[in-house]
Amino acid sequence: MASPRPLRSLLSTATSALGAAQPAQRALVRTSACAFSTTAPSRGPEYDTEAAVRPRWQQTPPRMVAPYRVRPKPQGPEFKVNQDPRRLDEAYSRMLGPGGDKVLSDEVKWLAVTHKSFDHGKRGFNDRLAYLGRRIVSLQTSQALLNAPQVEAWPRKSDGLPLTDSYGRMPFVHPALNGLPGLTGEAKGRVLDKSRLAGLAERYGLDKVTRWTPKRADNLQSSGLESVLNTSLYAIIGALALERGGEVANKVTQDKILAPLGFTFTAD
Template sequence: MASARPLRTLLSTSRSSLRPVQPARQTLVRTSACAFSTSTPSRAPEYETEAADRPRWQQTPPRMMAPFRIRPIPQGPRFEVNDDPRKLDHAYVKMLGPAGPQMLTDEVKWLAVTHKSFEHGKRGFNDRLAFIGKRIVNLQTSQALLNSPQAESWPKDEGGRALPDEYGRIPFTHPALDGLAGLSQVATDRVLDKERLAGIAERYGLDKVTRWVPKRADNLEGSGQNSVLTTSIYAIIGALALERGGEVANKVTQEKILAPLGFHFSTE
């Protein structure tokens, strides 16, 4: 009969080898921590101190910068982007008047003229402001079209009453409906054409301060400059609506955008 002592010895040895060795594990952790750090862990100062000293419009967040460039550098002349606050204030003075630079905060002034192509949107861009501003400009354009005299209207007699047509029918007329025939999507699109709005933006010098990156610096029009400048116009109106209220935004739209396009507004 075989002895059971060797089997008991084997089982006791296997159990002791499977037990976790707690002191050894704690010693390993303490040793590893001491090997890689000699001070209290903290965030790198370049992400807090230096970034806090400069405004957002003036810097690209360090953590959003790639360590190396992926795309090749484009050939041809380089497009210079404005970074002079005085030049930007001059454009706001031309568009909004002497108090123009004070109507918006510094951050919003730069954001309104920053296209999403600049720094790949890392410093913020003006799409959301332009979304609001475009709705305001469209509303004011529709009201201007309603109040504009129409080239063709229903014939009326000397007393202002509508004359019957060839079938003897007399349409319903009302002064509030006189401009309804001119209110159409075709008329609105014709008024707010990108080329016309880009011309207004160039008149105020926004083409010199809008921050964007064209596909080709020697062909700005082919790179979409008209669309970029139109977005800046809309974004400024949207920014005024958020910071100064709808009444100010409506007035600027009428006087600085629609009036140069040929519309007339009463001062009452």
């Protein structure tokens, strides 16, 4: 009969060897994890120097550039946007008058004419400026409609009192309320019609300097040219309000937007 002692010694030897291997494996895992966690990410020096040399409106931020193009290039001709600062200054001078190219800072001048479709918005876009400018233009339009002479007014007697209606009622009349019938949504919509404002923007040359990416370069109207020009026009008013104050923005709105549309303003 064989003795069980050799079998017991074999099992004890295997168990001790396995127990000694497990701490070594855990130590190996801890060492590799520490090595990965303490490695500092590499950063090229070109990211620091390139952004300092060229402004954001002139280039896409390096870290926002994809390594390769995901979508295929669209069919048809390529739409080229303006990159000439002198051409942009001419448009601002045409809209704001002599010295208009010096009213806003360079960064804001480009931002006000940059649509969110251009470069996927990586260089900034003018939506927020346009929102502020649209509120300013809307307020000035309401005030202009209130002060505009009304074609149809309530008939009056020879002494200036209003006539009564068929039920014998006399309406309340006050000089401050004379223009109230003209302040309607339809009247305001006709004044700030998208096509009218787009034509005004083209007169100032904003269609030549607005940066955007149309869906079809061979058909800008169907790609939304009028909406893009409206946004640029409103954004310039918003930029003036932020950098030059509300008084300057109101004055430009009256003289450069509402006056060409048929309104007259008296000097205060």
